[in-house]
Amino acid sequence: MKRMDLISLFGLVALMSCTRDLPHGSTIDQIEIIHREQTQGEVVISDEKALVTAEITELMKTKAADFAAAIQTADKTLDNNVYVYAATLSKYTDNPEKLAARISLLGYTGVYLSPGGSRLQNVDPWLRRFIAYCSDRAIKVYATYYEDFEVFTSEAKASECISKVTGYNKAVKPGERFAGMAADLEPHIIKSDIGLGYVWNSDTGYGVGKQNDKLLEVTLDRLSFAHGRLHLSGLQLQEAIWWNYQIKNNEGKLSKGTIPQFESVCDWVCLMSYRNSTDGIWEISEPSLKAATKEKTVSICVKTATNDEAVTTIWYNGWNAMISTMTTLKSRGLEYSGFRGLDMFTYDALEQMWEWTDDKNQRQ
Amino acid sequence: MKRIITLLSVLMCVTMSAQNVQVTGHVYEMDADGIAKLPLTGASVQVKGTRTGCVTDIDGQFSIQAQSDGTLVFSFFGFKTVEKKIAGRSVVDVVLESDVQVLDEVVAVGYGSMRKSDLATSISSVNTSDMKVFPASSASEMLRGRAAGVTVTSSSGRPGSVPSITIRGSRSISASNTPLYVIDGCIASDTEFAMISSNDIESVEVLKDAASQAIYGARASDGVILVTTKRGKSGDSEVSYNGYVGLQSLHRNFEFYNAREYIELRREAMANDLGVIDAKTIPLVTAISDEVMAGVYKSGEYVDWEDLMFKSVAPYHNHELSVRGGTDRIKAMASVGYFNQDGLIKLSSGYERLNARMNVDFQVKKWLKLGLNTSFGFTKREIENGAYYQFITRSPLADIYDENGALVPYINSNKDTNPIYSALHDFHEERANNTRLNAFAELTPFKGFVYKFNVSYYNRVREDGHSRDSHYPNGGGSTASITNYTTSNVLLENVVNYNVPIRDTDHKLNLTLVQSVDHNLYKTIGYSVNNIPVDKDWDYLANGELTAKERRYTENNLVSFMARAQYSYKDRYLVNVAYRRDGSSRFGMNTKWGNFPSIALAWRLSQEDFMKNVKWVNSLKLRTSFGIVGNQNGIDNYTTLGLVKPMPGEFGDSYYLGYLPSTELPNKNLRWEQSSTFNAGVDFTLFSNKLNGTLEYYNTRTTDLLVSRTLNAALGYTSMLDNLGETRTQGMDFNLTANLISTRDWNWSVSANISHSTNRIVKIDDSVDAEGRPMSQPGNNWIVGAPINIYYDYQAVGVYQYDDFYVYSDGSGRLSYELRPAYDTDGDGVADAPLQREDTVEPGCVKLRDVNGDGKITSDDRVVYKRDPDMTLSLSTNLTWRNFDFYMDWYAVAGGYVLNPLLYNGEYGGDLKGKNNGIKVDYWTPYNATNVAPRPLFSSDIPYLKTMAYQDASYLRLRSVQLGYTFDSHLLQKIRLSKLRVYCTATNLLTFTQVLSYSPEVMGSAYPEARQVVLGVNLTF
DSSP: OHHHHHHHHHHHHHHHTOOOOOOOOOOGGGSOEEEOOOOTTOBOSOHHHHHHHHTOOHHHHHHHHHHHHHHSOTTOOOOOEEEEOHHHHHHTTTOHHHHHHHHHHTTOSEEEEOOOHHHHHTTOHHHHHHHHHHHHBTOEEEEEEEOOTHHHHOHHHHHHHHHHHHHHHHHSOGGGSOOEEEEOOOGGGOOSOSSSSOOOOTTTOOSTTSHHHHHHHHHHHHHHHHHHHHHHTTOEEEEEEETHHHHHHHTTSOSSOOHHHHHHHSSEEEEEOOOSSHHHHHHHHHHHHHHOOSTTOEEEEEEOOOSSOGGGOSGGGOHHHHHHHHHHHHHHHTTSTTEEEEEEEOHHHHHHHHHOSSSSOTTO | OHHHHHHHHHHHHHHTOOSSEEEEEEEEEEOTTSSSEEEOTTOEEEETTSSOEEEOOTTSEEEEEEOTTOEEEEEOTTBOOEEEEOTTOSBOOEEEOBOHHHHSOEEEOSSSEEEGGGOOSOEEEEOHHHHTTSOOSSHHHHTTTSSTTEEEEOSOOSTTOOOEEEESSOOOSSSOOOOEEEETTEEEOHHHHHTSOGGGEEEEEEEOSHHHHGGGGGGOTTOEEEEEEOOOOSEEEEEEEEEEEEEEEEOOSOOBOOHHHHHHHHHHHHHHHTTOSOGGGSOHHHHHOOHHHHHHHHHTOOOOHHHHHBOSOEEEEEEEEEEEEEOSSEEEEEEEEEEEEEOSBSSSOEEEEEEEEEEEEEEEETTEEEEEEEEEEEEEEEOOOTTGGGGGGOOSSOOOBOTTSOBOSBOSTTOOBOHHHHHHTEEEEEEEEEEEEEEEEEEOSSTTEEEEEEEEEEEEEEEEEEEEOTTSTTOOSOEEEEEEEEEEEEEEEEEEEEEEOOSSTTEEEEEEEEEEEEEEEEEEEEEEEEOOSSSOOGGGGGGSEEEEEEEEEEEEEEEEEEEEEEEEETTTEEEEEEEEEEEETTSOGGGOEEEEEEEEEEEEGGGSGGGTTOTTEEEEEEEEEEEEEEEOTTSOTTGGGOOEEEEEEEETTEEEEEEEEOSBOOOTTOOOEEEEEEEEEEEEEETTTTEEEEEEEEEEEEEEEEEEEEOOGGGTOOEEEEEEEEEEEEEEEEEEEEEEEESSSEEEEEEEEEEEEEEEEEESSSOBOTTSOBOOBGGGTBOBTSOSSEEEEOOEEEEOOGGGEEEEEOSSSOEEEEEOOOBOSSSSSSOOBOOBOSSOOOTTSEEEOOTTOSSBOOGGGOEEEEOSOSEEEEEEEEEEETTEEEEEEEEEEESOEEEOGGGTOGGGTOSOOSSSOOBOOOBOBTTBOOSSBOOOOSSSOOTTGGGGOEEEOOEEEEEEEEEEEEOOHHHHHHTTOSEEEEEEEEEEEEEEESOOSSBTTBOTTSOOOEEEEEEEEEEEO
């Protein structure tokens, strides 16, 4: 009997160490799903409110209206996106809504935002506020976070870049999420070996199957990897490409990097048509527009930034010339079904031009 | 009942009858007054030299057949065995006398010894034969479960590792809670105790209350463990050998994900990352997304990392040889022991120990005795590569060999390192030499007075060498380091012990006076180098490029005076008063001396006249004590003097090293942490000594706890160590031994130890809140009112289910979630607001408890998880039948929580990201709506996953089972042996616990604990 008591005592201890598992919940097959209309894309914040938030002058208000009219059609069929980088983010550290409001007043429907890995990792409140405001102004935000050279060599790195964005999206509310990623894999600037064993050579690298072709093949593969992953989560992928890829393909010097090939691995491409004249821009853009096989897959990106040679930017032409350039490009572009819209590199430079009080900022 | 016992008794006698005469009689025990006779039931009666025997019935009566010239042997546990010649008689009555040696053994009490019955303080005497059953490398591990109030915790199963011991729980919040070890009267360390050869141990006593500890003053608040080693004895020399060989094996209570399950985990994590409901829509190539892993998946040749990393069995063996003997004047004991344990890890893991000890007593004159105790120990430990545990996280889809079959440093495209390759290129060895020389002289100028001069020197030198060759992953060339650690101690003691002669023998008085000086030295010297020209170990360090050097040198002194008086009146009323005064070099200038008084009172109730008629009570003692002891462990040697920090500088082309005061302000008033303990207990022996035990209650208030006080940096100092905190510890210890059967053939006893302990922080420092209540420091996990050792975190209550949300579809198939209302904010009885959380939650996320019910998850919702157990229990049983003996020991820990890194920490594969492998859990998926673990997430940490890793640390373990056989002495005499016993012991055979791990106490990267089976022999001649 005593022995039984002792065993019972230890049995009690064993019982104490066991906790009851909670019951299972319902599975996805067993629940009621409430269907409701899609609200994304609707303007929630009015232009009037955006004007207040944007804190712009009357002159800027007028210039914004002119610019928006220059890049958009009357029935708003174009998708126009603008690149926003760290310099702008730091300028609007305390007021992301103001930045979003300003971008919206210029008529943009999308932002290629460079968020930085730590902001994504930390689910930065700035990002959440900026994207939330953009969503309420029917602007989509794409994360420019697929550009590291390591993406070319490491699938793990590629995966990590994508995961940073999807992980961020996972942690925030629907209206605060990125709509996709903006890739910036530029094989033509790989001038030293990054681990692939070959570099881009503008003199001797051309030729089907040669190194430039191989680099483009890797680029397409990396984009395909990201495209597949992002589409699983309903996100889009854009890639910034050099205008010359299609031309070189047309010349038979490359077999990879055609617009149709990019169309198969991206949702659209942003053609870096960096020239300082309207015709110059059109001249390098048109071959790609002609090559497009799908609707709205090629955006013409013009440059206002002054980080390179003067011939690559329209900054120096002044505000009025820019309006003219955009208007012309729009009308020419609309003749092609593949034309998606007019993108801008960068918002920071564009904003400076916007803030000018005369055409070429000569008063400064 | 009486009839049945009588019948049984007669039947047993009949069945074992011989020839000749029938002898009957009675066996009695002496009454408390030493005159009256009481019948003794169950006493063994045996015809000497034969197997014929019987037991007495309830009246103490027996009947047995024997030769008329034979001899009867009467025995019973707790009584002296008596032999009676029959001499032709038909009736033989005997009276058995209590055996003081058994029932009232002499125990060490520190600076002396006394009869257990005379103790007024709380001292647990460990049954060393039970203790030695467990075949461990360290005596510390053997102590587990052997004394109530003593908690042994293993943090590693690495060969040669030393478990930690706490006595009656924790008291200090910042200093260690390590007990003081005293071996043969010399202050020792836990390391010295751990490496003592178990066969050398004669007795172990644990001083538990402040009254018994106070004689050790400023170092005793965490309890004292007194160890006495065996000494020589006069008479025939005795040589004994104890040895065993055994095998260790790994055991665990969890599974790893196999290759298929690992891919599913990865797929699910990616699906969650991408916002995909059905993970099966994630293509396999996307789920694997690693070229090497994909290749291995195709090949189907997966890696079993555990099999690669561990041996299926690892041998170990132990050999102890001792010689005891002597004459009336010279007695000696010498022993040598060797222990060798292979590690379970295949590479660079093992432990070796060589011990030698010699204790000599020389009675030079009647009034002069000289003695020498020496011990030497050498240990060598090979330590596994520190990153070995990465095997837990490594995917079964790994490529570990190159085309030539050689191990590769990285196992996949992600460049995850190969833990086996790392281990092959990492060498770590530790060698230590321990020497103890202890000489003493005892002068007895007149009867009852003994003066003892004791001098002891201890030296331990440990060399730690570590090297990695140039192939070590991410190593950047070969590196090596070597560090030498030297610890030495000199103790000088003058001890006077005087049994004061008092004419009235009802009064007994013993006085003890002690004066001692204790000097401790600790020094280290170490070098680290890079780029050894060839891949050699630390012995080639001189050829490398010096990267770091280290030198430490630190000393402390303790001067002590102690006086103790032990008084008894009529052996009924016992008083023990002690006072110790310690002067420590560690204490502040204004508080150099600490005073530690104590008093203990005991009343042997069973000696009173009114108890004489209570036949079933053999002894009963009530005792209580109060005392104050200290803990100087939290004060480093020079803290109170103020430290400087090196400040290198360059002037021109010259380099200078200067010193600046540190940012910690020296505190001249800094003193020991002080524990005041009240203790009350009862010792009892009942039912003809068949049942004995002790029940004790203690309550300790520890004040002056060392806490770093934050100072205004404008003073030039940022902090000051000060005596500010206060804790309370209380609990109960209970031990019980029942000698259930004691016959010639059968003996069965059961022992149980139960300890219950709680503690709480009363205050941390002087800071108070607006209402004047002491403030907590959650950052340090110090919460006023909560136990000392805690986790402080949010409380998980499962996983969010679809049922917790309104689930919306936006038409494109994408789902969004809105938490259902759970709080009634307007008082209308209808829930109208959901729980608010900072993060976004959806089905599959960790669900937290809103502890304060305010509808929000904030830092106020964190709860206390107590780390220390509420209770430890051990139950052991000894059963002997003729020459067979059986021993079994169960050990249980109840209460307390453990934070299991295997369930949340990515370093140990617990993060459920799918990037690494880990232990298998039933995680949530849209099609498996479990509450055990959340949905895996590939790219980022799962919020609050850690809150699901707190596990109830209770466990129940069959710690050891031993079966032995002792050969008949008449057989052994033919081969001149006096004893030969063989045995088989198995350890850790069964463990019942909720904690998923290799062992409920060994967590994370710690070396797994082994299950052992040994075959051993005890041999004496």
